[in-house]
Amino acid sequence: MSQSDQFLTTARRVINREAEALSLLSQHIGDAFAQAAQMVLDAKGRVIVTGMGKSGHIARKIAATLASTGTPAHFVHPAEASHGDLGMIGRDDVVLVLSNSGETPELADLVAFTRRFKIPMIGVASNPESSLIRACDVGLILPAVEEACDQGVVPTTSTTMTLALGDALAIALMEHRAFTADNFRMLHPGGKLGARLTKVRDLMNDDMPLVSEDLPMKDTINVISEKGFGVVGVTDNEARLVGIITDGDLRRNIGDVLRKTAREVMTRDPLTISPDALAEKAVARMDERAITCLFVRDPAENGRPCGILKIQDCLRAGVV
Incomplete structure (x- = not known):
């Protein structure tokens, strides 16, 4: 097999694994998702999205998608939270915590803060018995699937599922609020999206x-x-x-x-x-x-x- 063929084979294997994982996630989603969406709707404040490492990158994207579709949201870095950024979280907010393992140590102070002040918390993890899921008010469990690499260690399939779950939450909230193209245009005055929605x-x-x-x-x-x-x-x-x-x-x-x-x-x-x-x-x-x-x-x-x-x-x- 040529080097070019090897690259293509790997690419197709990765994409197929992630596509299968998303299909499984779609079947796996249940009442907890509806509870999470309702929790966000009931919150008077913002959605605080957090995560460490690759989950942190996904958290930033989810926060941005929520904010651009009518659900005020921002990202808080869990490590910075322990050094003063906990002040960015209010009692009227709802916190969305991402951790594939559910045992990320940098999240401990932030999770404890939400529990102390009874701030609603939604956890996303693959282990239903993890510390995060046991502590949260609503747990969204990712189905158990292999990562896309053969070693099974690189966050790939898990982050793809988490991102898709965040997109699903944002769009579900958007449709419930009847968020229109006009609303979207107001939040996207610049760039190609803004141009496409210009009247x-x-x-x-x-x-x-x-x-x-x-x-x-x-x-x-x-x-x-x-x-x-x-x-x-x-x-x-x-x-x-x-x-x-x-x-x-x-x-x-x-x-x-x-x-x-x-x-x-x-x-x-x-x-x-x-x-x-x-x-x-x-x-x-x-x-x-x-x-x-x-x-x-x-x-x-x-x-x-x-x-x-x-x-x-x-x-x-x-x-x-």
């Missing part, structure tokens, strides 16, 4: 290029030039958007355009978008029609435009 109203310009139907094209062209969008919207007597004039419309009427009104040159029933639509959807519409601007109309405003969106604004915001 049209967040990027549109309210200084719109608009003219009335009866305006002579000489004046209409001046508005197009002044506003700098390359288009102008045409409105009726009730300020409803009834048409649009683009460079293409001007070229089609080049011979006698200055003798016409906006009504005579405009393209009727232009493509528009709602202010509450995702900017990503607006970009897709512009791509389909090979256009660079979209007027924005709020259905509640009876066809009146409330803004204009340029594709350049979407691109600058990272919406692609």
